[in-house]
Amino acid sequence: MxxxxxxxxxxxxxxxxxxxxxxxxxxxxGERDLVSVGILLVALPLFAALxxxxxRYRLSCVRSISPPRVAAGQGALVRVRLANVSRLPTGLLLxxxxxxxxxxxxxxxxxxxxxxxxxxxxxxxxxxDLRGKFAVGPLQIRIADAFGLVELGRSFSSSxxxxxxxxxxxxxxxxxAGTWLGSGGGRARSAAAAGEDDVVPRPYxxxxxxxxxxxxxxxxxxxxxxxxxxxxxxxxxxxxLDTRRGAHAGxxxxxxxxxxxxxxxxxxxxxxxxxxxGQLVTDTGALTAPGxxxxxxxxxxxxxxxxxxRDLGRGIAALRAESGLIIAxxxxxxxxxxxxxxxxxxDGGPAIALLLSVSAWSGSGLDQPGPAGDAAERGxxxxxxxxxxxxxxxxxxxxxxQAAAILRAAGWxxxxxxxxxxxxxxxQQLAMSPAAVGPPAHGGRYAGVAGPGAxx
Numbered sequence: 001m002x003x004x005x006x007x008x009x010x011x012x013x014x015x016x017x018x019x020x021x022x023x024x025x026x027x028x029x030g031e032r033d034l035v036s037v038g039i040l041l042v043a044l045p046l047f048a049a050l051x052x053x054x055x056r057y058r059l060s061c062v063r064s065i066s067p068p069r070v071a072a073g074q075g076a077l078v079r080v081r082l083a084n085v086s087r088l089p090t091g092l093l094l095x096x097x098x099x100x101x102x103x104x105x106x107x108x109x110x111x112x113x114x115x116x117x118x119x120x121x122x123x124x125x126x127x128x129d130l131r132g133k134f135a136v137g138p139l140q141i142r143i144a145d146a147f148g149l150v151e152l153g154r155s156f157s158s159s160x161x162x163x164x165x166x167x168x169x170x171x172x173x174x175x176x177a178g179t180w181l182g183s184g185g186g187r188a189r190s191a192a193a194a195g196e197d198d199v200v201p202r203p204y205x206x207x208x209x210x211x212x213x214x215x216x217x218x219x220x221x222x223x224x225x226x227x228x229x230x231x232x233x234x235x236x237x238x239x240x241l242d243t244r245r246g247a248h249a250g251x252x253x254x255x256x257x258x259x260x261x262x263x264x265x266x267x268x269x270x271x272x273x274x275x276x277x278g279q280l281v282t283d284t285g286a287l288t289a290p291g292x293x294x295x296x297x298x299x300x301x302x303x304x305x306x307x308x309x310r311d312l313g314r315g316i317a318a319l320r321a322e323s324g325l326i327i328a329x330x331x332x333x334x335x336x337x338x339x340x341x342x343x344x345x346x347d348g349g350p351a352i353a354l355l356l357s358v359s360a361w362s363g364s365g366l367d368q369p370g371p372a373g374d375a376a377e378r379g380x381x382x383x384x385x386x387x388x389x390x391x392x393x394x395x396x397x398x399x400x401x402q403a404a405a406i407l408r409a410a411g412w413x414x415x416x417x418x419x420x421x422x423x424x425x426x427x428q429q430l431a432m433s434p435a436a437v438g439p440p441a442h443g444g445r446y447a448g449v450a451g452p453g454a455x456x
Contacts, residue, residue: 247331360418
């Protein structure tokens, strides 16, 4: 009964109530004319409901979003084409598209009707300050009669995916140019001087060219092996993003985690447009997906969330398994984690680190563990609850300085930045940042590391 009455509008319900009241009053007073008026008032909305229900309208809906992927804070335009493919013209239509709350209010349209074989174009803007993947749709249609007494709801089943990526900041080109990418000829000449028999092979991977197969090593190891080439080492980037919840501070769009995600998106996009291929690595390991590096990177970062991991072990292992330019965007790092990260630099290859001074971000940490859990998470350090605001700032600053010193001593280029430092400025500072030339890491150990809290 309730669902049956839901099809009537306020006007239709009023007609029904007035008709029933008039008919009962006519019967009680013995007025046949009043009874006839009551029956007419009841019959009119019932007839309208019957007519609207029997109308077999066939409608088609096509939705497009341009562009389908935008950075946070940018807008997109949604176009909906509603066509009538039935043999009858439609009556009054009320259209409402389903839009997630983060993208704004639901757009509503009133269409006087669509003729046979006709169509209507609807459009509205979308904008979100929050990154993520959103489903726009389905379109909901309410069919109303000419008197506005009845509305019947219909809904399409199709929806469209709208992707909001992190903010991408334009970066200068001077940082990864020239020999910093490993384009010098020293490595190539030394490999050539060593001779064909001394080539360092690696197992074959999908996508490797067959001309790079090293047949002597293949016969020796019993599996397909390929030569390591300077060109591949130079044109590949491994982008490490620290997503550990305990390594960041702040909340929402102003947290250090969101700044790190935006920094990773900006750096990866910048390098991809410079012609480099790459892979995104987090503390949970390498994120692999088919497709172009820039597209995979932005799609992954649109959905990434803080992890509950306590160390960078899996991410560092993924860095050691590959070769190329290493770029790390990290939150709070302990001395032990800094040494492990420094040791991931293989064969003297280039490595860049952006260290966030997380104490500069307002608010509490993304995770709020108890004192015991927080102390264990930082290897026995005092809990955040036991430190005053000044002590906490000094502790984080000291950890950042120690991490920077350890990484620089291992040959990394390092820049520390806080919430007030624009990413483009920090990226430019890397070009002027001196990198200590240290020996390459072997077996997770390296020499020549000096600095606060470092051990030889």
